[in-house]
Amino acid sequence: xxxxxHGSTPGNGPxxxxxxxxxxxxxxxxxxxxLPEYLRALHNLGEAGGDTVSSEGLAAAAGVNSAKLxxxxxxxxxxxxRGVGYDVALLIEQIEYVLGLDQRRAVCxxxxxxLGHALAGYDGFASRGFKIVALFDADASKxxxxxxxxxxxxxxxxxxxxxxxxxxxxxxxxxxDAAQAVADVLVDAGVTSILNFAPCVLSVxxxxxxxKVDLAIELQILSFHEHxxxxxxxxxxxxxxxxxNQEAVGS
Amino acid sequence: xxxxxHGSTPGNGPxxxxxxxxxxxxxxxxxxxxLPEYLRALHNLGEAGGDTVSSEGLAAAAGVNSAKLxxxxxxxxxxxxRGVGYDVALLIEQIEYVLGLDQRRAVCxxxxxxLGHALAGYDGFASRGFKIVALFDADASKxxxxxxxxxxxxxxxxxxxxxxxxxxxxxxxxxxDAAQAVADVLVDAGVTSILNFAPCVLSVxxxxxxxKVDLAIELQILSFHEHxxxxxxxxxxxxxxxxxNQEAVGS
DNA sequence: AGGCGCTTGTGAAGGTGTGCACAAATCGCG
DNA sequence: CGCGATTTGTGCACACCTTCACAAGCGCCT
Ligand SMILES: NC(=O)c1ccc[n+]([C@@H]2O[C@H](COP(=O)([O-])OP(=O)(O)OC[C@H]3O[C@@H](n4cnc5c(N)ncnc54)[C@H](O)[C@@H]3O)[C@@H](O)[C@H]2O)c1
Ligand SMILES: NC(=O)c1ccc[n+]([C@@H]2O[C@H](COP(=O)([O-])OP(=O)(O)OC[C@H]3O[C@@H](n4cnc5c(N)ncnc54)[C@H](O)[C@@H]3O)[C@@H](O)[C@H]2O)c1
Numbered sequence: 338x339x340x341x342x343h344g345s346t347p348g349n350g351p352x353x354x355x356x357x358x359x360x361x362x363x364x365x366x367x368x369x370x371x372l373p374e375y376l377r378a379l380h381n382l383g384e385a386g387g388d389t390v391s392s393e394g395l396a397a398a399a400g401v402n403s404a405k406l407x408x409x410x411x412x413x414x415x416x417x418x419r420g421v422g423y424d425v426a427l428l429i430e431q432i433e434y435v436l437g438l439d440q441r442r443a444v445c446x447x448x449x450x451x452l453g454h455a456l457a458g459y460d461g462f463a464s465r466g467f468k469i470v471a472l473f474d475a476d477a478s479k480x481x482x483x484x485x486x487x488x489x490x491x492x493x494x495x496x497x498x499x500x501x502x503x504x505x506x507x508x509x510x511x512x513x514d515a516a517q518a519v520a521d522v523l524v525d526a527g528v529t530s531i532l533n534f535a536p537c538v539l540s541v542x543x544x545x546x547x548x549k550v551d552l553a554i555e556l557q558i559l560s561f562h563e564h565x566x567x568x569x570x571x572x573x574x575x576x577x578x579x580x581x582n583q584e585a586v587g588s
Numbered sequence: 589x590x591x592x593x594h595g596s597t598p599g600n601g602p603x604x605x606x607x608x609x610x611x612x613x614x615x616x617x618x619x620x621x622x623l624p625e626y627l628r629a630l631h632n633l634g635e636a637g638g639d640t641v642s643s644e645g646l647a648a649a650a651g652v653n654s655a656k657l658x659x660x661x662x663x664x665x666x667x668x669x670r671g672v673g674y675d676v677a678l679l680i681e682q683i684e685y686v687l688g689l690d691q692r693r694a695v696c697x698x699x700x701x702x703l704g705h706a707l708a709g710y711d712g713f714a715s716r717g718f719k720i721v722a723l724f725d726a727d728a729s730k731x732x733x734x735x736x737x738x739x740x741x742x743x744x745x746x747x748x749x750x751x752x753x754x755x756x757x758x759x760x761x762x763x764x765d766a767a768q769a770v771a772d773v774l775v776d777a778g779v780t781s782i783l784n785f786a787p788c789v790l791s792v793x794x795x796x797x798x799x800k801v802d803l804a805i806e807l808q809i810l811s812f813h814e815h816x817x818x819x820x821x822x823x824x825x826x827x828x829x830x831x832x833n834q835e836a837v838g839s
Numbered sequence: 840a841g842g843c844g845c846t847t848g849t850g851a852a853g854g855t856g857t858g859c860a861c862a863a864a865t866c867g868c869g
Numbered sequence: 870c871g872c873g874a875t876t877t878g879t880g881c882a883c884a885c886c887t888t889c890a891c892a893a894g895c896g897c898c899t
Binding site (some may be wrong): 367 | 844855856857859860863864865866867
Binding site (some may be wrong): 369373376399410444451458461506530532536538544546550554556558561 | 590601615616620621623624625627628629649650651686687689690691693702703705706707709710712713716717718756757780781782783787795797799801802803804805806807808809810811812813814815816817818819
């Protein structure tokens with residue numbers, strides 16, 4: 338989860354004037370977190386040749402309950418046809434619009450160590466509408482290195498480059514003790530979304546969104562369940578976990 | 589029977605365990621997901637020299653609300669002292685016990701491409717009670733390679749090695765189209781917890797836990813918030829917003 | 840000993856998310 | 870044209886989670 342508030346609308350008492358709708362229906366956060374999964378499933382289905390899909394079919398492909406899926410989709414308007422299902426291409430377009438993926442988003446990556454190198458070479462960025470436009474590191478021996486056709490620049494240049502390239506999203510892959518300083522630099526440069534791989538809490542202004550990916554936390558959660566399962570084997574009437582509990586990171 | 593131990597007078601040894609291990613079957617999932625964060629914050633505080641910490645202080649370090657933190661800790665029968673706070677060392681021990689981190693957990697990693705190499709070299713595993721004991725790949729040109737002192741083995745050996753090394757947790761870092769097959773192999777080998785980095789849904793038996801880390805999903809969630817923020821700042825004039833209504837696709 | 844300030848632990852209220860079950864809508868077909 | 874099969878969209882009940890507010894407990898000081 339992000340440690341920053343979303344949708345803060347700070348201090349304004351009554352609802353916003355804006356006679357028309359605010360540009361967005363306020364989607365539940367849980368729904369937003371699932372939309373990318375639906376999108377991926379839809380792309381798979383589309384390539385498989387289907388042009389429509391039922392909520393049941395899409396739900397299975399995305400690993401969720403079909404009622405949940407219908408409710409999620411209903412939040413962004415009715416784009417299904419009763420008795421038929423959802424038009425795959427139309428739904429893809431709709432979800433991509435809501436997620437803002439129709440606009441190419443410029444991303445920068447800070448910290449080109451072990452993890453940073455892997456991320457820089459990851460094709461999952463470009464294939465989903467994101468483009469890494471700049472790489473930064475503080476280590477002089479790394480600056481100048483070329484990775485995937487991109488030059489590693491010194492972090493001091495971040496401010497200038499971020500403005501030039503209109504970077505909105507920054508990815509932090511530095512050690513934890515440098516992460517806050519990097520976040521400060523990103524924020525100063527106008528970046529308003531940060532994906533943090535360093536195991537630490539970042540403090541940022543309220544208008545900046547932070548999401549964290551922490552491998553160790555995931556393992557520790559798994560460890561807990563291992564622990565629980567191990568203790569249950571000794572007990573009679575062992576109960577089984579609900580099926581299909583495919584936890585996603587974050588929330 | 590699943591009687592919560594402790595409850596005895598304060599002053600009993602912190603390391604005491606009931607003979608029959610009764611884990612905490614009733615811990616809220618949301619609490620479990622936060623315990624690792626508390627643990628990390630506690631380690632930081634401990635190294636900083638503090639021997640006790642208030643819920644306010646720990647909550648700040650972990651980036652959560654203090655009431656939430658107190659309620660979380662109360663679920664595991666926490667040892668706080670009113671008017672003083674929590675004993676850092678004791679709380680660390682408690683949380684590590686609940687998460688099952690007092691037992692070393694053997695982990696194997698499947699798929700040694702870009703990401704797999706980074707993960708294999710990550711010291712955040714060992715420092716938190718996990719140890720990678722085996723590496724597997726299907727590519728003959730990778731098998732035999734030595735990474736961080738570990739030999740890459742062929743995935744066909746997974747079944748045998750998993751039993752030998754008593755592997756409980758498997759990490760999947762293969763392409764998505766191989767992930768399900770790898771998961772099946774892991775499950776057959778007795779692995780009951782899987783951390784999946786491939787962007788796909790895995791189907792596993794009910795007793796196996798799967799957690800997924802998907803970078804693209806994180807970015808897309810950030811993208812949504814960027815989109816929302818951008819549309820909010822564009823509104824004040826009341827002029828027609830860009831793509832004003834969400835029915836941009838209609839007809 | 841007693842009072843005082845501080846902090847925990849928790850009841851209660853409100854919010855968010857989930858899943859069932861079903862009415863409404865649509866299509867294909869006779 | 871009507872009917873039945875199918876599938877969406879959603880009202881509702883429930884479970885879970887979060888946050889507030891405060892009594893109870895603890896240590897310290899006088
Ligand atoms: N390697 C992994 O598999 C992995 C997995 C999960 C999380 N992480 C986390 O990701 C982060 C990076 O891990 P890593 O293994 O790549 O570490 P690393 O030490 O290999 O790389 C860190 C990089 O950050 C650079 N750096 C340091 N301070 C900087 C600063 N102030 N500004 C810009 N760049 C700076 C360093 O020069 C180095 O290139 C760590 O916080 C780690 O805990 C790593
Ligand atoms: N690189 C990243 O930064 C990154 C980030 C997030 C997610 N991912 C995901 O992680 C996965 C791996 O990414 P990557 O960049 O390392 O890919 P990669 O192609 O570099 O590596 C994949 C590795 O898996 C091995 N493999 C393939 N089939 C296998 C099988 N059946 N059994 C065992 N091993 C097999 C391949 O030999 C190869 O070594 C992908 O699903 C990717 O989407 C990668």
